[in-house]
Amino acid sequence: MTSSLLYALAGTLLCGIGLFGMLWLSHLLRKLLAFNIMGSGVFLVLVGLPQNQGGPDPVPQALVLTGIVVAIAATALAVVLIRRYYHLSGLTTLDEEPAFREGGPE
Amino acid sequence: MIRVVRLLILAVACLALTAALAASIWAIAGNPSPVNLPQLLSENLDRSGVEHPVTAVLLNFRSYDTLLEIGVLVIAGIAGISMAKTASLEDPELRTSDALLYALQRWFIPLMLVLAGYLLWAGADRPGGAFQAGAVLAATGVLMRLGGVPMEFLRPGLLLRLGLALGFMVFLLVAVASAIGGDAFLAYPPGMAKILIVVIESVLTLSIAMVLLALFVSAPVNDAEDPEEGSPS
Numbered sequence: 317m318t319s320s321l322l323y324a325l326a327g328t329l330l331c332g333i334g335l336f337g338m339l340w341l342s343h344l345l346r347k348l349l350a351f352n353i354m355g356s357g358v359f360l361v362l363v364g365l366p367q368n369q370g371g372p373d374p375v376p377q378a379l380v381l382t383g384i385v386v387a388i389a390a391t392a393l394a395v396v397l398i399r400r401y402y403h404l405s406g407l408t409t410l411d412e413e414p415a416f417r418e419g420g421p422e
Numbered sequence: 423m424i425r426v427v428r429l430l431i432l433a434v435a436c437l438a439l440t441a442a443l444a445a446s447i448w449a450i451a452g453n454p455s456p457v458n459l460p461q462l463l464s465e466n467l468d469r470s471g472v473e474h475p476v477t478a479v480l481l482n483f484r485s486y487d488t489l490l491e492i493g494v495l496v497i498a499g500i501a502g503i504s505m506a507k508t509a510s511l512e513d514p515e516l517r518t519s520d521a522l523l524y525a526l527q528r529w530f531i532p533l534m535l536v537l538a539g540y541l542l543w544a545g546a547d548r549p550g551g552a553f554q555a556g557a558v559l560a561a562t563g564v565l566m567r568l569g570g571v572p573m574e575f576l577r578p579g580l581l582l583r584l585g586l587a588l589g590f591m592v593f594l595l596v597a598v599a600s601a602i603g604g605d606a607f608l609a610y611p612p613g614m615a616k617i618l619i620v621v622i623e624s625v626l627t628l629s630i631a632m633v634l635l636a637l638f639v640s641a642p643v644n645d646a647e648d649p650e651e652g653s654p655s
Contacts, residue, residue, distance in 0.1 A: 321448075321451050324451070325444055325447060328440050328443040328447060329440060329444075331443060332436045332437065332439060332440030332443070333436075335436050335439060336432060336433065336436040339432050339436070340429065340432055365447060365450060366455075366459070369454060369455055370458065371460060372460070373460050374459075374463055374475035374476045374478070374479050375459050375460075375479050375483075375484070377476050377479075378476045378479035378480045378487075379484070381476065381480065381553055382487055382488060382491045382553075384553075385495065385553050385556070385557075386491055386494055386495065388557075388634065389494070389495050389498040389499070389633060389634065390498060392502060392634065392637035392638065393498045393637060396501075396502045396637065397505060400505045
């Protein structure tokens with residue numbers, strides 16, 4: 317059990333937290349944040365797991381660097397889309413009826 | 423009651439997924455990998471044209487990923503701009519009237535531009551490169567936008583289109599040129615790797631900064647008759 321392996325396991329935990337947030341929260345911005353947490357977990361696994369076996373590995377690090385920039389651009393695009401959706405419908409969730417509190421429509 | 427059951431099911435499912443992921447990572451960590459990528463990389467680093475392994479991977483050994491990545495960025499930027507209301511691009515209400523920001527801006531903007539240039543150049547032999555430089559450049563643009571510095575090039579027009587697409591175009595041109603020359607797609611001609619990487623990184627920096635800045639600028643959609651952000655519609 318090295319510290320790099322701990323990073324990878326923390327990454328899986330972040331993935332789980334992000335997935336739960338994605339499925340449970342209904343506000344679109346919260347969903348987006350949860351999605352980003354999931355992505356950070358994947359990056360942590362990608363960097364931490366190879367580091368466990370023989371030092372830092374530049375190949376996954378380069379892939380994660382690419383991934384971070386794509387994640388920023390995708391998040392910004394998602395915010396633009398959410399704002400457009402709010403502008404057009406006045407809703408912040410994907411539910412049919414307006415729900416101002418988080419949680420399902422029940 | 424239904425909500426509690428749903429919450430429980432969701433929590434159990436997410437916990438199960440986390441446990442499965444952790445178990446597979448534990449199993450992978452136990453086995454040594456069959457190929458030693460870092461060693462393979464350090465043996466071939468001389469042929470890449472740069473001294474820093476991450477830059478070598480990004481712009482030489484796995485440049486296909488970087489080409490696709492800048493393609494994705496350009497598509498995201500175009501989609502973001504097409505969603506926005508272009509009238510709000512020069513909205514004076516978006517500017518802050520903070521005196522401290524105005525005062526600091528004069529110091530920060532030149533410094534940040536120099537820092538972006540340094541990061542771009544440093545990518546050859548130490549941590550740095552097009553992505554970091556592009557992010558700093560985009561942050562400079564955000565600061566300038568908040569401070570109300572006029573940026574005519576962000577208006578929809580030839581300059582904006584050119585700035586968005588320049589990185590992708592130059593990268594693709596190099597890739598196709600080497601393919602037409604009889605070599606593999608994206609294989610740099612020997613001896614020209616360094617200069618080509620520097621050129622590609624410079625235009626990539628510009629395009630990444632333009633995409634991020636365009637997405638930031640295109641985010642506000644405000645209209646006088648629209649409800650406020652916080653108020654229920």
